[in-house]
Amino acid sequence: MREKQFMIDCGEGTQIRMRQMNVKTNRLGHIFISHLHGDHVFGLIGLISSFGMLNRTADLHIHAAPELEKIMEPPLHFFCEGLPFKVVFHAFNPKVHELVYEDRTVQIYSIPLKHRVPTCGFLFEEKPRDRHIIREMIDFYKIPIWRIPKIKQGDNFETEEGEIVPNEKLTTAPDKPKRFAYCSDTAYYEKIIPLIEGVDCLYHEATFMDDELIRAKNTQHSTARQAATVALKANVGKLIIGHFSARYTNKNELLNEAKAVFENTVLGEDMTLYNF
Amino acid sequence: MREKQFMIDCGEGTQIRMRQMNVKTNRLGHIFISHLHGDHVFGLIGLISSFGMLNRTADLHIHAAPELEKIMEPPLHFFCEGLPFKVVFHAFNPKVHELVYEDRTVQIYSIPLKHRVPTCGFLFEEKPRDRHIIREMIDFYKIPIWRIPKIKQGDNFETEEGEIVPNEKLTTAPDKPKRFAYCSDTAYYEKIIPLIEGVDCLYHEATFMDDELIRAKNTQHSTARQAATVALKANVGKLIIGHFSARYTNKNELLNEAKAVFENTVLGEDMTLYNF
Numbered sequence: 001m002r003e004k005q006f007m008i009d010c011g012e013g014t015q016i017r018m019r020q021m022n023v024k025t026n027r028l029g030h031i032f033i034s035h036l037h038g039d040h041v042f043g044l045i046g047l048i049s050s051f052g053m054l055n056r057t058a059d060l061h062i063h064a065a066p067e068l069e070k071i072m073e074p075p076l077h078f079f080c081e082g083l084p085f086k087v088v089f090h091a092f093n094p095k096v097h098e099l100v101y102e103d104r105t106v107q108i109y110s111i112p113l114k115h116r117v118p119t120c121g122f123l124f125e126e127k128p129r130d131r132h133i134i135r136e137m138i139d140f141y142k143i144p145i146w147r148i149p150k151i152k153q154g155d156n157f158e159t160e161e162g163e164i165v166p167n168e169k170l171t172t173a174p175d176k177p178k179r180f181a182y183c184s185d186t187a188y189y190e191k192i193i194p195l196i197e198g199v200d201c202l203y204h205e206a207t208f209m210d211d212e213l214i215r216a217k218n219t220q221h222s223t224a225r226q227a228a229t230v231a232l233k234a235n236v237g238k239l240i241i242g243h244f245s246a247r248y249t250n251k252n253e254l255l256n257e258a259k260a261v262f263e264n265t266v267l268g269e270d271m272t273l274y275n276f
Numbered sequence: 277m278r279e280k281q282f283m284i285d286c287g288e289g290t291q292i293r294m295r296q297m298n299v300k301t302n303r304l305g306h307i308f309i310s311h312l313h314g315d316h317v318f319g320l321i322g323l324i325s326s327f328g329m330l331n332r333t334a335d336l337h338i339h340a341a342p343e344l345e346k347i348m349e350p351p352l353h354f355f356c357e358g359l360p361f362k363v364v365f366h367a368f369n370p371k372v373h374e375l376v377y378e379d380r381t382v383q384i385y386s387i388p389l390k391h392r393v394p395t396c397g398f399l400f401e402e403k404p405r406d407r408h409i410i411r412e413m414i415d416f417y418k419i420p421i422w423r424i425p426k427i428k429q430g431d432n433f434e435t436e437e438g439e440i441v442p443n444e445k446l447t448t449a450p451d452k453p454k455r456f457a458y459c460s461d462t463a464y465y466e467k468i469i470p471l472i473e474g475v476d477c478l479y480h481e482a483t484f485m486d487d488e489l490i491r492a493k494n495t496q497h498s499t500a501r502q503a504a505t506v507a508l509k510a511n512v513g514k515l516i517i518g519h520f521s522a523r524y525t526n527k528n529e530l531l532n533e534a535k536a537v538f539e540n541t542v543l544g545e546d547m548t549l550y551n552f
Contacts, residue, residue, distance in 0.1 A: 012322040013289045038325040038355045042318075046288040049314040071350045078347050079314045 004106060007031040008122060008182050014043035015050050021271050025051070026058075030101060032108065033064035034184060035094065035119035041068070045075050052083045059086045063100050065118055066091035094118035097195055111195050113186035115220045121184065123196060126177035137170045180276070181236075184243050187217060188226035193234045201276035202231050203268060206241035209248065209257050224254040228261035238276050242268030277382055277400055277454065283307040284398060284458050290319035291326050297547050301327070302334075306377060308384065309340035310460060311370065311395035317344070321351050328359040335362045339376050341394055342367035370394035373471055387471050389462035391496045397460065399472060402453035413446050456552070457512075460519050463493060464502035469510045477552035478507050479544060482517035485524065485533050500530040504537035514552050518544030 005027040007014075018025065034040055044062070051060065062068065069089035076087065092100045092110055095118055101108040104127070111121035130152035138148070143157055151157060157165045181196040184205035196202055207221035216223050222230075224241055231239035239262050241254060248254055251267050258265040266274070281303040283290075294301065310316055320338070327336065338344065345365035352363065368376045368386055371394055377384040380403070387397035406428035414424070419433055427433060433441045457472040460481035472478060483497035492499050498506075500517055507515035515538050517530060524530055527543050534541040542550070 012319070013292050016289050036354065038322060041355070042322045042325070043288065046314060046318045049318070067354065071354050074347045074350055078312065078343065079317070 003027075004103075005029075006108070006124070009034050009040040009184075010043040010047060011039045012042040012046075015047045017271060025056075028060075029058060030061045030063065032100070032122050033062065033068060034113075034121060034182070035115060035117050036065055036067060036071075037117065037185070045072065045079065048076065048083070048087060049080050051085065052080055056085045059088055061088045061090060063090045063092060065094050092120075094120040109195070111181065111183060111192050113183060113192065114189040115185045115187065119185060121186070121192070122182050123199070124178075124180040124182075126179070128177055129174040131167070131171035131174045133171055134169075137165075141165055141170075143170075178276070183230075185221055187220040188222050188230070190230075190233070193230060196230075196234045196236065198235050198237075200237040201240065201274070202234065202236040202238070203240045203242065204230055205243040206254055206258060207243050207245050209254055212245075212247075224257040225261055228258035228265055231258075231262040231265070237264070239265040240268045240274060241265060277402060277456065279303075280379075280382060281305075282384070282400070285310055285316040285460075286319040286323060287315045288318040288322075291323045293547060301332075304336075305334060306337045306339065308376070308398050309338065309344060310389075310397060310458070311391060311393050312341055312343060312347075313393065313461070321348065321355065324352065324359070324363055325356050327361065328356055332361045335364055337364045337366060339366045339368060341370050368396075370396040385471070387457065387459060387468050389459060389468065390465040391461045391463065395461060397462070397468070398458050399475070400454075400456045400458075402455070404453055405450040407443070407447035407450045409447055410445075413441075417441055417446075419446075454552070459506075461497055463496040464498050464506070466506075466509070469506060472506075472510045472512065474511050474513075476513040477516065477550070478510065478512040478514070479516045479518065480506055481519035482530055482534060483519050483521050485530055488521075488523075500533040501537055504534035504541060507534075507538040507541070513540065515541040516544045516550060517541060 007028055010031060010033070048060065069091065092098065094110065095112055097112055098110055099107060100110050107125045107127060109123040111123055113119045113121050131154060133148060133152060141157060141159060143151070147157065151167065151170055154167050156167050157170060159165065179199040180201045181199045182203045183192060184203065186205060204227035205222055206224040206227040208216040208223045210223045210225045213223060227241050228239060239258065241258050244251060244254055255265060255267050283304055286307060286309070324336065345367065368374065370386065371388055373388055374386055375383060376386050383401045383403060385399040387399055389395045389397050407430060409424065409428060417433060417435060419427070423433065427443065427446055430443050432443050433446060435441065455475040456477045457475045458479045459468060460479065462481060480503035481498055482500040482503040484492040484499045486499045486501050489499060503517050504515060515534065517534055520527060520530055531541060531543050
């Protein structure tokens with residue numbers, strides 16, 4: 001997002017997959033952990049340890065429920081002593097919707113979910129981009145270069161004669177900021193819908209199909225139909241489903257169940273890039 | 277070994293590989309950790325956690341340097357609460373050659389190695405097997421069945437007439453007990469040679485080739501030639517080399533370097549079974 005790299009969750013083997021995919025990590029500064037179940041956390045220590053061997057120097061920030069720092073302290077201390085970079089933990093409260101990260105171009109919010117332990121998803125929002133300059137008008141009014149940045153942000157221009165040129169004559173609308181929401185693991189939970197309303201892309205877990213509705217409820221996971229229902233009600237652009245139970249050998253059945261409710265659904269698969 | 281299953285070291289992704297290979301773990305009761313570097317340990321927590329989800333009930337024994345229990349306590353406590361089985365840590369001193377495990381048919385000894393942290397290999401030895409009964413002689417002397425177990429272990433037989441039948445007339449030699457030694461990670465270290473003398477199979481690390489002899493020494497690893505020299509001097513049956521540096525894209529070069537010294541060498545490769 002905006003040429004930045006973020007990681008959400010870090011299960012065992014994450015660094016192995018990244019090596020297989022030849023993912024460069026020099027722009028990875030922030031990792032967001034949705035909840036403290038092993039399959040979302042166990043890859044962290046290996047990733048950090050390997051970053052040390054690769055002589056990473058930039059700080060690595062981990063955003064997670066407050067318990068994680070305490071749990072990771074002993075293995076970090078023992079296995080990663082003398083790291084050439086700092087690991088900085090940022091605790092957030094998984095029970096409230098709040099801003100967990102912000103920089104010049106991106107904001108990231110938590111999305112409280114409904115699972116067996118405190119869990120939240122994450123909403124990635126680009127900040128508004130600059131408006132596009134209309135070159136000919138800039139030339140026509142002989143606007144000096146130093147005024148351009150403000151005009152891109154919406155300022156009007158006053159000529160030497162005192163004429164006010166409204167911004168709309170000088171610029172066109174900026175590209176729409178992109179929004180992506182990640183929701184895993186969670187039972188069907190309508191409270192997230194207003195938070196993710198209209199995102200360009202939603203990743204939502206779909207551990208089961210509707211034939212396992214009761215098991216989904218008991219384990220606080222979702223079915224493919226439920227994921228698609230959230231996508232439909234939140235009016236999202238595209239839905240990616242994932243986190244499938246191993247019982248489903250034919251994942252197209254999950255896809256079809258979701259597509260029956262929300263057509264623009266794709267399967268989330270290992271080692272695959274998704275654009276939106 | 278003797279129909280038993282042991283694990284040596286447990287790096288990140290071990291459980292994933294085991295699932296890929298469809299390895300059943302119901303006979304896995306003991307794990308031996310050679311040293312406390314992450315690439316030999318980071319898979320433990322995920323393995324234990326998954327055993328819990330699979331409802332394993334048999335205790336799991338982990339043999340390692342004493343620090344491991346303390347390091348793993350917080351993540352075990354947090355991520356594996358309410359496990360349906362016990363995880364039992366057995367501390368050993370990696371600096372001495374000692375018996376670390378024994379049961380009715382197998383003994384396992386530590387082999388102190390030379391590495392950047394206290395490290396040891398492991399020597400797996402089958403106990404002597406029973407002698408083979410010569411059926412016809414048992415019939416000839418009308419030896420009752422309840423005497424057979426002792427005779428298999430070497431006892432003579434006394435007939436009702438008081439005649440002593442020596443064991444050698446009743447049995448033939450047992451199958452030779454098998455011995456396997458695992459040595460990783462280590463610099464070239466001649467002190468291990470008497471400990472592994474004559475093993476049927478030796479696994480020895482070969483991180484580098486001789487072109488990186490200085491780097492091998494600095495990082496306390498071995499070259500393929502050095503691994504083969506140990507195998508030759510210890511008069512082992514078969515050598516498996518492994519733990520190769522990622523710099524060697526053509527592993528046959530490592531193999532050839534070793535074979536020039538010790539012919540019966542094979543490459544240790546992922547997801548491969550070796551018999552000896």
